[in-house]
Amino acid sequence: MTKGALRAPGIAPMGVNRNARDPEVMGKKRRRKFTAAYKLRILEEADACRLPGQIGALLRREGLYSSNLTTWRRQREEGQLKALSPRKRGRKPNPDRHLAKRVAQLERENQRLRDQIKKAQKIIRVQKENLRPRADLPSQARNRREQLIRAAVQWRTEVGTAPACDALGISRATFYRRLKSATKPANSPSPPLALSNEKRQTAMDPPHCR
Numbered sequence: 001m002t003k004g005a006l007r008a009p010g011i012a013p014m015g016v017n018r019n020a021r022d023p024e025v026m027g028k029k030r031r032r033k034f035t036a037a038y039k040l041r042i043l044e045e046a047d048a049c050r051l052p053g054q055i056g057a058l059l060r061r062e063g064l065y066s067s068n069l070t071t072w073r074r075q076r077e078e079g080q081l082k083a084l085s086p087r088k089r090g091r092k093p094n095p096d097r098h099l100a101k102r103v104a105q106l107e108r109e110n111q112r113l114r115d116q117i118k119k120a121q122k123i124i125r126v127q128k129e130n131l132r133p134r135a136d137l138p139s140q141a142r143n144r145r146e147q148l149i150r151a152a153v154q155w156r157t158e159v160g161t162a163p164a165c166d167a168l169g170i171s172r173a174t175f176y177r178r179l180k181s182a183t184k185p186a187n188s189p190s191p192p193l194a195l196s197n198e199k200r201q202t203a204m205d206p207p208h209c210r
Helices: 036-048 054-062 066-077 080-084 095-130 138-159 161-168 172-183 197-204
Strands: none
Touching: 036 054, 036 066, 036 080, 054 066, 066 080, 095 138, 095 161, 138 161, 138 172, 161 172
């Protein structure tokens, strides 16, 4: 066979590996995959850029294109990136526990309002029972004042001293003064050997006056 003879098709020349990759044929570039967390971080950095050229520097640093930012912004607005973000570790919030806490708070508030209503009703009752037309005579006025003070003493344990005095129109100073005098201990009895006033005066008189 001469040097210029044709080779049979499909037969490689001697010393040539048919399975070797042609150096002129470039392999396909692997497509980069970006996580949702990465996209959100890059978008936050891009949103923080204020000076000209900062976004371009960011894209060159990360090897990205402006189309990437456009697509990721749209995904962020649609909520896709949030749905794909990794969930935080730890115990998940319990909505039932939050609801129970709120219900307990409302029950305490309702109880406080009910107590206030009962207190107001008692004050109205005190006023109806004790606030009548004022007496004209001084003796009647004194009796009426004593009656109001006794009513305030009776109701202070249920509605409080200040509300009871305000409802009955009694000054708290008068109330406490009257209460103090009512609880003051009685005068201690005289000792057995103590002289009476008459005998004490006789003992103090001069002899010629006796």
